[in-house]
Amino acid sequence: MGRRLETPMYDVNLSYEENYRRGPFGAYAQALQREDSNDRVLDGNREGESKLSSFLGFEVRKPFGIPAGPLLNSHFTDAAFRLGFDMCTYKTVRSRAWACNPFPNVLAVHAKTPTGFISAGSPETEAGLIADTRYEQPLSISNSFGVPSQDPDVWQPDMQLAMEHSGKGQLLIPSFQGSRTSDMSTAEYVDDHVTAAKLVMETGAKLLEMNTSCPNEGPGRLLCDNPDLVGEICESVKNEIGDVPLMIKLAYVPDDDTLKHMLDVTVGRGSVQGIVAINTISARLVDAQGRQALPGAGRDRSGVCGHAILQAGLEMVARLSSIRRRGEYDFSIIGVGGVSDAGDYERYRSNGADAVQAATASMWNPKLAAEISR
Numbered sequence: 420m421g422r423r424l425e426t427p428m429y430d431v432n433l434s435y436e437e438n439y440r441r442g443p444f445g446a447y448a449q450a451l452q453r454e455d456s457n458d459r460v461l462d463g464n465r466e467g468e469s470k471l472s473s474f475l476g477f478e479v480r481k482p483f484g485i486p487a488g489p490l491l492n493s494h495f496t497d498a499a500f501r502l503g504f505d506m507c508t509y510k511t512v513r514s515r516a517w518a519c520n521p522f523p524n525v526l527a528v529h530a531k532t533p534t535g536f537i538s539a540g541s542p543e544t545e546a547g548l549i550a551d552t553r554y555e556q557p558l559s560i561s562n563s564f565g566v567p568s569q570d571p572d573v574w575q576p577d578m579q580l581a582m583e584h585s586g587k588g589q590l591l592i593p594s595f596q597g598s599r600t601s602d603m604s605t606a607e608y609v610d611d612h613v614t615a616a617k618l619v620m621e622t623g624a625k626l627l628e629m630n631t632s633c634p635n636e637g638p639g640r641l642l643c644d645n646p647d648l649v650g651e652i653c654e655s656v657k658n659e660i661g662d663v664p665l666m667i668k669l670a671y672v673p674d675d676d677t678l679k680h681m682l683d684v685t686v687g688r689g690s691v692q693g694i695v696a697i698n699t700i701s702a703r704l705v706d707a708q709g710r711q712a713l714p715g716a717g718r719d720r721s722g723v724c725g726h727a728i729l730q731a732g733l734e735m736v737a738r739l740s741s742i743r744r745r746g747e748y749d750f751s752i753i754g755v756g757g758v759s760d761a762g763d764y765e766r767y768r769s770n771g772a773d774a775v776q777a778a779t780a781s782m783w784n785p786k787l788a789a790e791i792s793r
């Protein structure tokens with residue numbers, strides 16, 4: 420835990436737009452400057468690792484990578500692939516351009532709980548966690564972007580490039596979500612997901628991830644809090660994409676009945692083939708004086724990720740895996756949340772994850788994939 424933090428790939432002192440234009444930074448930027456092709460860089464780094472795993476029918480060298488979030492565009496995904504992150508998810512896109520929340524978008528979070536972990540709705544997350552600019556190990560952060568998106572005319576060709584640049588045994592996963600505007604009916608909202616999925620398919624995508632777990636229903640309200648609506652949307656999206664596998668990204672679901680219901684209306688209806696879990700855990704964020712840490716209305720709470728959510732992520736994956744083991748449903752699981760070293764990767768795998776991804780730790784540790792592949 421005592422290791423030094425490296426220059427992050429995403430510069431938290433710059434706006435999202437600056438990062439989109441100028442990133443990635445640090446060792447990720449250096450990886451892009453090498454002249455070798457992706458495959459040569461990887462072969463040189465990873466002699467002897469020739470066995471491929473299978474994930475939803477795709478061959479992957481190591482079922483580990485970076486989930487939707489830090490990889491803003493193909494510059495970021497190219498760099499991550501070169502550093503051996505074999506399953507990289509392109510940050511969530513929408514059917515239309517969508518502005519980012521005001522700066523700052525990332526703060527360090529100090530989860531001073533007895534265990535160092537947080538759980539959804541706990542006294543600590545409700546009372547307020549201290550958030551500031553002191554980034555330290557064990558690393559936890561908050562991200563408050565509001566899921567910005569470029570216009571499809573910008574992200575479609577870029578996503579296509581990102582896919583083309585993946586090396587042998589590497590997988591680019593496109594993430595998308597629907598956009599809710601105040602004048603929209605539920606039917607129009609469902610249709611917006613279908614439109615976004617169609618736009619992703621036009622890039623040549625071979626599998627899709629649909630984000631249901633950001634506060635896209637208004638402050639603090641998640642689409643995945645409403646399993647029946649998720650089920651309806653997934654059926655419509657599946658009608659559009661046909662045999663292409665669909666994964667859904669879920670937030671932490673505290674009770675088994677709701678989780679089982681979510682699987683009934685998605686996996687059970689044949690519209691979803693994989694679950695990605697978990698997204699951030701919502702907490703009230705305060706500064707050292709107890710004042711709201713992020714500026715602006717509706718930002719008193721924000722999603723926490725990194726080490727503080729490891730226990731919640733492991734627990735949710737164990738519950739998903741136990742439902743799968745009982746033979747009710749067959750689906751793939753990507754375990755996400757708080758992974759910061761090879762031990763955490765193994766813990767997720769032992770709990771039943773077919774693949775594992777790390778967002779926060781990968782941002783600050785460009786060697787994470789190499790350490791896990793060793």
Ligand SMILES: Cc1cc2nc3c(=O)[nH]c(=O)nc-3n(C[C@H](O)[C@H](O)[C@H](O)COP(=O)(O)O)c2cc1C
Pocket residue numbers: 486487488489510511562564566594630633668697698699724725726728755756757758776777778779780
């Ligand atoms: C900078 C940043 C941006 C993120 N943006 C998205 C996003 O656009 N879509 C999404 O589904 N999850 C997003 N996430 C959530 C991550 O995919 C992941 O679920 C969460 O960070 C927990 O993983 P971690 O503890 O390894 O960071 C983002 C996370 C970070 C750190």
